């Protein structure tokens with residue numbers, strides 16, 4: 085084959101299928117696909133809408149000939165995913181290209197990294213976004229190294245051939261794909277993220293939603309509304325249904341409106357798009373309607389777009405992924421070492437509390453890293469989030485301790501302690517500056533200032549949203565929460581008073597593995613303090629659980645009882661949930677003697693389940709609760725279990741899940757937030773992660789992490805810990821006592837090395 089040609093709609097439709105490696109041999113269609121026709125003309129395969137009647141629509145042409153885009157077999161499914169995202173960023177407003185793909189743009193040429201980093205980072209994928217002045221998109225080459233655009237072979241002969249036969253393809257009737265060419269593509273009922281397709285939007289609304297979900301979906305646009313519920317109560321689904329229903333209603337009433345859907349991660353954008361596309365029969369999700377415009381974005385995308393970072397060549401450092409956080413941890417460690425080695429700093433900070441002094445010297449000598457984790461959390465939740473800087477007014481207030489500070493944050497008792505943290509932060513920012521980069525939190529700070537500027541005031545009525553939907557609000561920092569209402573167009577009531585912003589937000593504070601929801605420096609510790617413009621919002625609570633079995637719900641209820649109390653008035657309810665699913669097995673706990681036996685047993689077990697389970701390996705996840713163990717196992721697994729697992733190391737590339745085949749998922753709880761699996765192996769729920777005397781903050785974050793990871797399981801939850809790291813954590817004691825978690829003996833181990 086020389087090329088494949090798709091319309092934007094058929095290309096996006098590929099997202100609803102599960103595609104594996106064999107598909108790339110014949111490019112077939114599954115048997116029951118009734119919307120797309122597949123036609124082969126000459127050496128070119130066309131995927132077109134069945135109802136398409138003319139050839140003047142935009143198409144995406146993918147070169148399969150010389151320098152072909154799918155020339156590297158192991159990574160081609162991942163490359164297809166990148167082509168879909170690139171096309172989405174061009175033809176819809178639903179995504180933009182993630183910064184980590186290292187996009188380069190000149191005139192009508194665009195290049196991105198061809199594959200995620202685990203396949204290597206050098207190869208580049210090249211697009212022509214207006215070949216021969218058309219509205220088409222041509223993915224014309226994949227090269228193993230970076231080549232200047234002026235030296236590229238444009239392969240326009242392939243594009244011309246594809247276009248020449250397009251009319252012929254439109255006129256040709258659909259030919260069912262022969263049996264032998266159908267391999268590698270299946271139309272699965274379940275989306276990779278767990279959502280079960282089948283019911284239409286109307287069916288969901290009229291007969292499946294619970295009374296509370298429907299109450300939320302029916303809310304008018306006259307003020308902010310919160311949707312709160314434990315994991316798996318259908319928050320995301322209710323938001324998407326409301327988003328779509330309200331948009332369809334506005335479109336049919338000819339009301340011009342701009343709808344925004346904001347999330348915290350690219351993975352959630354992907355989830356929302358997939359559910360939306362599966363429910364939407366009107367096509368609003370694929371392209372804006374005549375009156376209505378839909379945008380699904382991460383907050384960072386939006387900030388990026390408005391702040392024009394591309395022009396400044398500044399690359400924001402994502403601290404959401406494991407890689408970014410490792411770098412941040414290394415920078416902080418370097419700073420702690422610098423400070424330990426400097427006589428001046430030694431004298432300056434001789435008065436820090438003995439406890440911090442001791443942990444400082446442990447961290448500087450590469451031992452106990454807990455101080456680093458605490459400092460990282462302090463940066464993310466307070467200093468970067470609130471724009472507190474040493475030497476500035478906010479910094480002084482921080483140092484003097486005049487601003488109120490939630491009790492569960494890092495314990496900084498004295499002014500010397502706080503000045504010490506400010507100094508680490510100052511030096512850390514200096515290092516970042518030298519790397520010509522800035523952290524995402526710093527970017528958000530700039531975005532917040534931009535939204536207060538006169539410039540935004542001018543364009544707000546054009547670029548702002550009429551209504552905004554926000555998922556996973558618990559991951560938003562207090563500055564991010566302050567941003568939301570500024571994104572809404574300014575509207576006034578008939579009597580001249582400003583209208584309350586129509587913002588619909590879903591959250592579950594207990595799923596936050598960092599203290600981002602802390603409100604610092606504002607007398608009001610409420611989640612929606614006055615500065616957010618969201619006070620007094622209405623609340624809808626969800627209590628029925630649709631993701632997991634009653635046994636898992638019971639375990640989560642016992643885990644919940646171990647959360648330390650948190651001073652956020654009205655937001656820290658006890659876990660309540662009634663599971664709607666059938667019974668399953670009771671979650672179990674295995675304590676292994678050491679890391680080697682834990683790793684090899686769990687990975688072998690996960691591999692076995694992944695091979696046999698209906699729906700493939702993507703239904704099985706091994707989630708690691710410890711940072712360092714995750715890094716170690718990532719390396720060990722690449723040698724010992726090659727091709728058997730799919731690593732997810734940031735909140736970005738979840739769409740790869742579709743192509744997991746028989747590979748199981750290996751990740752950490754925070755990177756799979758929002759997703760669900762049949763079976764979850766949650767590893768390293770170890771005592772050493774959060775000892776009894778570790779302080780409320782550390783314990784709360786650890787329990788949140790375990791709650792987040794456990795609640796991803798639908799049917800089977802298997803927890804493990806290891807003796808060499810202190811044995812099982814005491815946070816499991818209540819569940820063990822109440823028998824909602826059962827301990828089993830580890831299998832006799834064969835020795836392997838890590």
Ligand SMILES: Nc1ncnc2c1ncn2[C@@H]1O[C@H](COP(=O)(O)OP(=O)(O)OP(=O)(O)O)[C@@H](O)[C@H]1O
Nearest residue numbers: 279292293294315316317318319320321630631758
């Ligand atoms: N009324 C319902 N009937 C049947 N299934 C439902 C209903 N509501 C939600 N679900 C299903 O429950 C699962 C969990 O839903 P969803 O992901 O929206 O929950 P969530 O509250 O956002 O969870 P989390 O906070 O863990 O991300 C999904 O598979 C969804 O399709």
